[in-house]
Amino acid sequence: MKRFLCFAVAVMLFAACSKDALDEQQGIQNIVDETPATLTVGFEDDETRIQLNSAQKTVWTNGDLVSVFYLSDANQQWQYTGETGARTAKLTRVNAGNATTATTGVVVVYPYNENYYLNTRTLNVKASLPATQTYLKDSYGLDSNIMISQSEYNNISLKNVCGWLKLQLTGAGEQIKSITVRGNNGEQVAGELYINSADATATLSSEAGDAGEDEGENATGGAGGNLVFEDTVLTEVTLNCLDSSSPTEKGVALGAEATAFYIALPPQTFTKGITVEITDTTNFTMTQSTDKEVVIERNHIKPMTAFKFVNPNTPTLPTPANNEIWYTATAKVEPYYTNEFGATYVSNVWDRETGKGVITFEGDVTKIGYYAFYGYKTDCNKLTSVTIPDSVKTIGESAFYYCKSLTSVTIPDSVTTIGERAFSDCTSLTSVTIPDSVTTIGNYAFAGCKSLKEFKGKFAADGGRCLIVDGVLNTFALGCGATQYTIPDSVTTIGNSAFSNCTSLTSVTIPDSVTTIGEDAFYYCESLKSVTIPDSVTTIGQFAFYECTSLTSVTIPDSVTTIGKCAFYDCSSLTSVTIGDGVTEIGGAAFQKCNSLTSVTIGDGVTTIGWEAFAACTNLTSVTIGDSVTTIEEAAFVACTNLTSVTIPDSVKTIGEDAFLNCNSLKTVYCKRTTPPTGGIGMFGNNAAGRKIYVPASDNDSIIKAYKAKQYWSNYKNYIFEE
Secondary structure, three states: OHHHHHHHHHHHHHHHHHHHHHHHHHHHHHHHHOOOOEEEEEEOOOOOOOOOOOOOOOOEOOOOEEEEEEEEOOOEEEEEOOOOOEOOEEEEEEEOOOOOOEEEEEEEEEOOOOOOEEOOOOOEEEEEEOOEEEOEOOEOOHHHOOEEEEEOOOOEEEEEOOEEEEEEEEOOOOEEEEEEEEEOOOOOOEEEEEEEOOOOOEEEHHHHOOOOEOOOOOEOOOOOOOOOOHHHEEOEEEEEOOOOOOOOOOOEEOOOOOEEEEEEEOOEEEOOOEEEEEEEOOOOEEEEEEOOOEEEOOOOEEEOOOEEOOOOOOOOOOOOOOOEEEEEEOOOOOOOOOOOOOOOEEEEEEOOOOOEEEEEEOOOOOEEOOOOOOOOOOHHHHEEEEEOOOOOOEEOOOOOOOOOOOOEEEOOOOOOEEOOOOOOOOOOOOEEEEOOOOOEEOOOOOOOOOOOOEEEEOOEEOOOOEEEEOOEEEEEOHHHOOOEEEOOOOOOEEOOOOOOOOOOOOEEEOOOOOOEEOOOOOOOOOOOOEEEOOOOOOEEOOOOOOOOOOOOEEEEOOOOOEEOOOOOOOOOOOOEEEEOOOOOEEOOOOOOOOOOOOEEEEOOOOOEEOOOOOOOOOOOOEEEOOOOOOEEOOOOOOOOOOOOEEEEOOOOOEEOOOOOOOOOOOOEEEEOOOOOOEOOOOOOOOOOOOOEEEEOOOOOOHHHHHHHHOOOHHHHHHHEEEO
């Protein structure tokens, strides 16, 4: 009987324990089952996000899968279904996974992998970086890019775990099959790693071990065990460059312009450098190695110097003879000026079927000169590509100006100078490689090239988004799609037309290193809303912010001495302007047609308000003119129809013709000078009815009499009164 009772008690205790376990398991399953229908997930912000794809942004692709750990260790599969290109995605659950342990918060990992494992105590994730990655033009293979986030159910923002090695290869038509990278000290470059879900920092299994306990008194969370399994530590990673959709499995073709290859690597320092093996589709392998330290940082690109892939068995691509220029076009193209090549023009043969043409000269071509292929209203705008012979040293002023169909140009290593406007308004040009031989690039050389996404070669800076020549930001790549941009600290001058027609740019940060904002620098940047001009700037060139129609306010610091003509012309959203005391001249039409402008404060340093400087600022109601102004030029405030009162300080010696013409709300003018300034015809024409012009009082009325007798002032003698 006692035995039976003991057995019965044991059975009851076991049943109770089993019930507790089942209840706990059921509770965990309830958590899984009660997850929301969707999760909203985005990416790191613009300042830290790696930007590689064709839109220069990290975006969602239809069908993307992620692993989600929602309040448990269940590795759930969630999917994005929607338009490719979204910055923020709503994900829906595909598979709930199996949970054994509850946790807090949400951990999201991209891409989905059924073998990802969450340590519920530390919220670290055990993941694996693949040893084979996939090439993607101008980007990285998305499945190789591990991203992670830890969140309290909302504001889920994925962070990049890896950094990227950027290899740049040139060649002669070879097709690259694969690229293999390894550290020279046997470092881990792929395989198992442990990721802190809060800050996306990774610990390699080769450093931490992978046999740690998961729970309990001696828990290591899978990061800190004593054993390392060889199959979890991979010391080389291969980028597969074959196009599997092609029947012949074509590789990535190399040419004279460098092609970029991005390989995701776990952040670390390769103290003895790296070795790269490049294999083409003929199975020839070229090895390139460096013993210099290479540092891979999370969320950063490490660019390597471009080098040429040389397969001795590759046939040499044909190049023009020194007396020839090769081109492709949609019609036969005759040079605009045939005497601008340094040699006598002989013939031009073009094949309609292939679109290929050859222009032949009597001697070596030494230059592509002044307006040589000028494309405006000529057949030169039918050019699609040009190959320049090795004998050319100079590409002259406007040489290819307005060749709007030109998509490709090969500039040989012999060229030393690219002249002003050489490729201006070549609106189809997407990429340009500047050879090392070039020493000078003229103003506006690539202005208006709205499809230009990147520069390569010499002077290319900031990931190819701009050309910086001796401290001058010569050109910004308008086609890169940037909406916000911080100018590098190495820039001292924003060159003429550097950002001209960059219609996507909404804000720009100018560093303290910049002293000059050149002519047309931000011409017609119609989306630009915000710009801060630092105290280092001394000059704002003419047309600098012309028709920046979204710009709302601007403060000109005391360091600026000159505001060029038309600098802020037709900035129609500009509501307020403060002009620093260092400015001595406001150029003609500087703020003309800023018809949202309501108030202007002109600093005490200004001596001249230029012609039409504030013309047609139809909402201007308040103007403060500094005590140093000596000249108000013609039509300076013409048609400021809401201006009601103005005080002209005693420093003003000259008021130009039509200076306040058609200011038909202007009722009161205070002129402080005791000697009448030199006036101009129509200076107060068509002001408000009953307006009054006040001048200083004097004991014998000598001042008011002088005003009424002065040329052009006499036209308003019935409206002049003592103050």
